Each structure stands twice: as C-alpha cells, then as structure tokens.
Amino acid sequence: MADTRHDAVDTSAPVLQFRGVTKVFPDGTHALSDITFDVRRGEFVSIVGPSGCGKSTILRIASGLLPASRGDVNLADDNIGYVFQDATLLPWRTVRKNVELFGELHKVDKEELTRIAQDAIDLVGLTDFEDHHPRRLSGGMKMRVSLARSLTLNPGLFLFDEPFGALDEITRERLNEELLNLFLSENFGAVFITHSLYEAVYLSTRVIAMSPRPGRLIQEFEVPFKYPRRPELRFEPEFAELTGRVSAALRGGSQ
Amino acid sequence: MTSEEKLLEARPTIIQSEKGGTSIPQPEADQGRLARTLVTAAAPAGFFVLFMAGWYLVSYVIMTPRRRFLMPPPHEIIAEGFGKSDNLIQILTGLWQTTRVAFLGLVIAIAIGLVLATLMSQARWIENSVYPYAVVLQTVPIIALVPLIGLWFDYNFQARVIVSVIISLFPIITNTLFGLRSADSSHHDLFTLHGATRMTRLRKLMIPGSVPAMFTGFRISAGLSVIGAIVSDFFFRQGAPGIGRLLDIYRLNIQMEMLYVAIFWSSMLGVVMFWGFGMAGNLLTRKWHDASLAGG
Ligand SMILES: Nc1ncnc2c1ncn2[C@@H]1O[C@H](COP(=O)(O)OP(=O)(O)OP(=O)(O)O)[C@@H](O)[C@H]1O
Ligand SMILES: [Mg+2]
Numbered sequence: 001m002a003d004t005r006h007d008a009v010d011t012s013a014p015v016l017q018f019r020g021v022t023k024v025f026p027d028g029t030h031a032l033s034d035i036t037f038d039v040r041r042g043e044f045v046s047i048v049g050p051s052g053c054g055k056s057t058i059l060r061i062a063s064g065l066l067p068a069s070r071g072d073v074n075l076a077d078d079n080i081g082y083v084f085q086d087a088t089l090l091p092w093r094t095v096r097k098n099v100e101l102f103g104e105l106h107k108v109d110k111e112e113l114t115r116i117a118q119d120a121i122d123l124v125g126l127t128d129f130e131d132h133h134p135r136r137l138s139g140g141m142k143m144r145v146s147l148a149r150s151l152t153l154n155p156g157l158f159l160f161d162e163p164f165g166a167l168d169e170i171t172r173e174r175l176n177e178e179l180l181n182l183f184l185s186e187n188f189g190a191v192f193i194t195h196s197l198y199e200a201v202y203l204s205t206r207v208i209a210m211s212p213r214p215g216r217l218i219q220e221f222e223v224p225f226k227y228p229r230r231p232e233l234r235f236e237p238e239f240a241e242l243t244g245r246v247s248a249a250l251r252g253g254s255q
Numbered sequence: 256m257t258s259e260e261k262l263l264e265a266r267p268t269i270i271q272s273e274k275g276g277t278s279i280p281q282p283e284a285d286q287g288r289l290a291r292t293l294v295t296a297a298a299p300a301g302f303f304v305l306f307m308a309g310w311y312l313v314s315y316v317i318m319t320p321r322r323r324f325l326m327p328p329p330h331e332i333i334a335e336g337f338g339k340s341d342n343l344i345q346i347l348t349g350l351w352q353t354t355r356v357a358f359l360g361l362v363i364a365i366a367i368g369l370v371l372a373t374l375m376s377q378a379r380w381i382e383n384s385v386y387p388y389a390v391v392l393q394t395v396p397i398i399a400l401v402p403l404i405g406l407w408f409d410y411n412f413q414a415r416v417i418v419s420v421i422i423s424l425f426p427i428i429t430n431t432l433f434g435l436r437s438a439d440s441s442h443h444d445l446f447t448l449h450g451a452t453r454m455t456r457l458r459k460l461m462i463p464g465s466v467p468a469m470f471t472g473f474r475i476s477a478g479l480s481v482i483g484a485i486v487s488d489f490f491f492r493q494g495a496p497g498i499g500r501l502l503d504i505y506r507l508n509i510q511m512e513m514l515y516v517a518i519f520w521s522s523m524l525g526v527v528m529f530w531g532f533g534m535a536g537n538l539l540t541r542k543w544h545d546a547s548l549a550g551g
Contacts, residue, residue, distance in 0.1 A: 065444055082448055088441045091543035092463045104459070105449040133542045 013076055014038040015157040015189040016062055021071035023057055030214040031057045035071070037208060037217065039189045041156055046192045046200035048246065049210030055193045057215075059159045062191065081150030081158040081188070085165045087142035089134040089149075095121065096130040099148045106153065113152075120148040124178065140171040147179075151186070160192040164199070173231065176203060184227055197243050197250075202234055209249040219249045324511050336516030346501060346513070350520050353497035356412065356484035357524065360419025361477055367420070368427030368472070375428075376435040376461060377453070393425040397483070401490045410493040419483035423476035430472025434465025470536025477528035485521055498524075 016039040023032040031054040039045050047055050060066040061073060063082050089098045099120055103113040121130060124144040134142055143163060150158065164172040180203060183190060194200050200207045207221045221242065225233060233239055307329060314328040327335075336342055371389070375382040401418055408414035438460050446456045488499030496504070498521045505514040 063448055065447060080448075082445075084441050084444075086439075086441060088439065088445060090442070090460070090463070092466070092540070101445075101459075102449050105446070105451050105455065135543055 012040075014040045014074070015076045016191065017072070017074035018058070018062070019072040019074075021058075021061060021068045021073060023054065023061060023066070024069045032061075033214040033216045035215070035217060037220075039157065039191055041189045042187055043206065044183055044190045044192060044204045045206045045208060046194060046204040047208045047210060048194060048197055048200050048250065049215060050212045050250070051195075053210045053212050054215030055210065056161050059161050059191060059193065063159055075157070077156050079153055079155045079157075081153065081155040083143075083146055083150055083158065083160045083163045085162040087134070087139075087146040089142055089145055091134050094131050094133055095126060095137070095145050098134065098145055099152060102149055103152050116152050117148075120151040123151060123182070124148045138171075139167050140175060143167065143175060144178075147182070151182070154186070156188055158188050158190040158192075160190065160194075162193050162195065165195060172199070177231065179203065180227065180229060197246050198234055201239060201243050201246065202229065207246055209246055218252070221246055221249075324509070327512050327515070332512045332515045335510075335512035336519070342513060342516070346498075346516055346520060349496050349498045349501045349517075350524065352495050353481070353484045353488060353499065353521070354524060356415040356419055356488070356497060357477075357480040357528065360416045360483055361423055361473075361480040361528070363416065364420045364423040364427055364476055364480065365473060368424055368476075369431055369469075372428050372431035372435060373457070373462075375432050377457075382432075389425055389428050392421060397422050398486065398490070401487055405487070405491050405493075410491040412494065414491065415484055415487040415494075415497070418487035419480045422483035422486075423479040426475040426479065427469075427472040430468045430475070431465055434468030434472075435461045437468060438464045467536065467540050470532055470539070473532040474529050474536070477532050478525045481521065481525040481528060 018035050018037050021032060021035040024030050035058060037045070047058065049055055057066065059082070061068050062075070063080060064075070064078075090101065093101070096117060099117040100113050103116060108116070118130075121127060124147050126141065126144055126148065129137070129141065134145070137145065146163070164175050167175065176199060183203075192200070192203060197207075201221075201223055204223050207223060209218045209221070210216065211218050223242065225239070310326070311328055314323060314326050318326060336346065371385055375385055397418065400421070404414050404417055404421075408417060435457075442460055442464075443456070446460055451459070484497060485499035485502070488494075488497040489503055490499075492500065492503065498517055502514065502517050502521075505511075505517055
C-alpha cells in the first residue's frame with residue numbers, strides 16, 4: 001500500500017499555497033522575492049538554500065507569524081504543526097505536560113487531551129518518559145517531545161525549520177526514519193528546511209533549491225524514490241546523482 | 256555512543272525502579288555527594304577556626320588589657336549574651352520586634368513588586384511611567400527619608416515597616432520583570448500560533464519562566480528588609496525597641512559584649528531570610544534546573 005503512496009498524493013486543494021510572495025523587512029532587508037509553490041497532503045517538500053536566503057522567513061509567513069509584503073498565501077486549515085530547530089519545550093513541565101500544551105491552549109477537553117497526549121507520546125516512542133522533565137532528556141528525545149506535541153492536534157500541514165540540525169548524525173538518521181514513518185501513517189503535508197541535501201532528498205517527494213538573498217526559487221526536483229525508503233537508499237547511485245544535481249543548482253545560483 | 260542511546264539503554268532500570276515506587280538507588284552518587292558536602296563544609300569551617308584564632312590573638316595579644324573591652328574574647332561575649340537570662344530575653348524580644356518589621360515589610364514589598372512588575376511586563380507605557388520612580392526610590396539614600404517617615408507615622412511599627420518596604424522593593428521589581436521577559440521568542444511564537452490570550456501567555460509562559468529570577472529578587476530583598484527594619488529602629492529611638500535600638504543602647508552604655516551579640520543576631524536574621532528564600536526557590540525549580548537529581 002505504502003509503495004503506491006507517491007502516486008496517492010492528494011491532488012485536490014493544496015494545504016499550502018504561495019503565490020508571488022515577496023518579503024521586505026521594515027529595516028529594508030529584502031528577504032524573499034516572488035516565491036510561488038504549493039504543498040498538498042501526502043507531499044513532503046524540502047527547501048534547501050544558503051544561510052540567510054529566507055527559508056525560515058517562508059515558514060514564518062506560511063504560519064501567519066509574519067505578514068507577506070506582497071503576494072498571496074493560502075492555508076487550507078489553520079491547524080498546522082510548527083517544529084523549530086530548538087525543541088522549545090517548557091522546562092518546568094514534564095514530558096506529558098509539554099505534550100498537552102497545545103491542547104490546553106485550544107481548550108481541548110481534559111480527559112480527551114490526556115488520551116491524545118498519551119497516543120502521541122507512544123507514537124514517538126517516549127512511553128515511560130512521561131514524567132521526566134526536559135532537562136533529563138537527550139537532544140533527540142527532546143525533539144521527539146516537540147514532534148509529539150505538534151501531533152496532538154493532528155495537523156494537515158507540518159512546517160519543520162531545521163528540526164534535526166543540532167543533533168548528531170546517528171540520532172539524526174534515526175529520527176529521519178521515524179519522521180518518515182509518521183509521514184506515512186499520518187498523511188500530512190510537510191515543508192521541511194534543512195542544510196543537508198542528503199536529508200532533503202532522502203525524506204522528500206520534492207526538493208526546492210533557493211538562491212542567496214533575496215531568496216528566489218531556482219529549481220524544483222521531483223524525488224522519484226518510492227516509500228517506505230530504506231536507509232541504504234542514501235548509498236545508491238541514483239540517490240547520489242540527484243543529490244549532485246541539487247548541489248549543482250545551489251552552486252549555480254550563488255554565482 | 257550518543258547520549259540518546261545511553262538513555263535508551265538505561266531505560267529498563269529507570270522503569271523498574273520507578274514502578275517500584277522508589278528512586279533509583281545510587282550508592283556511589285550518594286557517597287560522592289556526601290564527600291562533596293564535607294568538602295564544601297570543611298572550607299568555611301576551617302576559615303571559622305582561623306577567624307576565632309585571630310580574634311583571640313587580637314583580644315589577648317594585640318589589645319592592652321585596658322583596651323580589651325573594644326574586642327572582648329568570644330567566650331566572654333557568649334557568657335554575657337547567652338548565659339545571662341535578662342540579656343538573652345532583652346535581645347530576643349528586640350530580635351522578634353525586628354523580625355516582625357522585616358518580614359511584614361518584605362511580604363508587602365513582594366506583593367507590590369509582583370503586581371508592578373506584572374503590569375510593567377504587559378505594556379511598555381506602564382513600564383516607562385513606573386520605572387523611573389522605582390529607580391528614584393532606589394537611588395535616594397533611604398537614610399535621608401527615615402526621619403521624615405518617622406515624623407509622618409509617629410515612629411511606630413507602621414513607620415518601620417514602610418522603611419523596610421521602600422528599601423526592599425526595587426530588586427523584586429527588576430528581577431521579576433527580567434524573569435517575565437526572559438521567555439524565548441520562539442516560546443512566544445508557539446503561544447501566538449495557538450491563539451493564546453494575553454492572560455494565558457502570562458499564566459502558562461511568563462510567570463512560570465520568571466520563578467528563578469523572582470526568587471533571586473526575594474533573596475536580595477530579604478536581606479534589605481532586615482537592614483530597613485534595623486536602620487529605622489536605630490534612627491527612630493522611640494517605640495518598642497528592636498535590634499537597631501538595642502545596638503544604639505549598647506553603644507551608649509559601652510556594653511561591648513552585648514553590642515557584639517546584637518550584631519550576631521541581626522546577621523543571623525538576614526542570613527536565615529536569605530537562605531529561606533534561596534531554598535524555597537531551589538525547591539520550586541530544582542526539577543527543571545538540576546539534572547543531577549536523578550531520583551525526582
Ligand atoms: N525581523 C527581521 N528584520 C530584518 N531582517 C530580518 C528579520 N528576520 C530575518 N531577517 C533577514 O532576512 C534574511 C532571511 O532570514 P531567514 O532567517 O529567513 O534566513 P534562513 O534562510 O532561515 O537562514 P538560516 O539558514 O541561517 O536559518 C536574513 O538576511 C535575515 O538577516
Ligand atoms: Mg533559518
């Protein structure tokens with residue numbers, strides 16, 4: 001079933017739509033220039049580009065934290081998951097209470113919330129760590145809590161801003177597997193920002209390369225590999241070839 | 256091996272011990288902690304011995320017998336201040352008086368300080384209108400105000416409490432405000448994304464996040480409130496005598512032993528208040544600050 005997933009991308013309305021979005025900050029910094037792309041449910045779109053090209057700004061605009069200067073942004077649903085590089089857990093709350101936070105903010109019924117939070121905790125493999133405080137968790141576990149917290153609201157769109165950027169290679173690869181499993185089971189749309197081209201290609205249905213500031217989209221790459229993807233995929237020639245093409249596009253764009 | 260894997264490996268033990276309802280047994284860690292406590296206790300204890308030795312040296316060797324009264328040896332001070340019940344009752348009564356003033360002053364300062372800091376955290380214009388006065392309150396030499404406050408409030412208990420409040424208010428405001436402002440912008444983003452109201456943001460993010468800084472403020476102010484209580488008492492020279500008044504009386508009567516005893520008690524009061532708030536703060540925040548507390 002999962003093999004056919006790539007063809008099963010929801011072709012109805014996109015969950016996120018950018019049309020000619022430009023962003024100029026009040027101080028005159030021209031961050032984004034004419035950004036247009038769509039994300040549908042079941043699509044995993046990675047954005048790669050040099051530091052400062054406006055990747056985080058795209059997500060902040062998509063989530064409504066920032067207004068666009070020009071252009072249109074359409075969200076199918078306000079219910080989005082936003083995962084930052086830092087797990088942004090509240091240190092005074094236990095794992096359970098951290099995972100329950102968003103539900104509390106949305107006034108979800110207490111009993112219902114307890115159940116949803118437990119499901120999310122189990123889903124990210126943190127069963128039996130519910131009563132720990134973030135201080136006692138490793139970086140990878142904190143990131144899992146952050147994922148679980150966003151999963152409680154069952155969003156149709158996830159925004160990831162370099163979520164695994166601060167983690168070591170081994171943890172990062174493991175979390176990549178787990179994220180793909182979540183993607184396959186929960187069927188959300190995702191925008192994923194990373195500095196690692198390997199991570200981008202490995203996870204995504206599509207990779208978008210951006211130019212240096214002011215950020216423009218240089219090129220989009222469809223990733224043809226079927227899900228579920230095995231970790232060994234990273235060492236296959238087709239994978240290297242595609243990664244190489246993305247890399248070349250980025251280098252070309254920075255000249 | 257990554258720290259993640261270590262934790263995962265350690266998982267069975269943690270689960271077992273927690274299901275058993277006991278904390279993780281860690282004999283080595285406990286021994287280590289004991290040893291560390293001994294070391295941290297040994298240094299001040301060693302200093303205390305040196306200090307006492309130095310005191311006796313000054314009393315008996317450097318001071319001529321005629322001037323020895325300026326620095327009586329410790330055992331005479333103890334005999335005078337703790338051995339004689341009249342003296343002991345007098346000083347404890349004064350201490351109680353000062354403690355009441357300091358404590359009430361601190362409680363009021365905390366109440367006012369928390370309210371002001373919370374309001375200031377909510378709007379820049381409130382901060383801009385209140386803050387300059389808080390600074391003025393802090394920079395005016397409080398001694399200069401003491402006679403005036405005494406006159407206004409008839410040199411009574413109330414007047415002493417007011418001095419104590421004024422002198423201890425500022426650190427509470429600044430530290431609490433700093434704490435309320437300390438939440439990361441990404442945390443604020445989360446609350447914004449999920450439509451949190453101003454009140455929810457304050458209750459679930461800003462106030463819990465401010466607790467450590469808040470208690471730093473309480474601790475500093477605890478010491479100041481004692482100073483306020485003693486200073487006002489010292490200057491007023493009227494009303495029920497506290498430690499400040501006794502200090503003055505002992506000075507006038509050249510009761511040198513008792514002067515030292517009064518200094519001792521007033522220091523103890525400050526230290527106890529300082530530690531009390533320090534411990535309360537640590538208890539509240541240890542789970543999220545101290546990773547070494549594996550039992551939690
Ligand atoms: N609030 C702001 N005001 C002015 N300029 C800003 C603001 N936020 C971001 N910028 C600028 O906009 C540009 C894009 O920033 P952004 O954080 O989106 O980059 P990025 O691609 O995410 O970079 P990185 O890969 O380092 O995270 C940068 O040059 C940054 O300095
Ligand atoms: Mg960024």
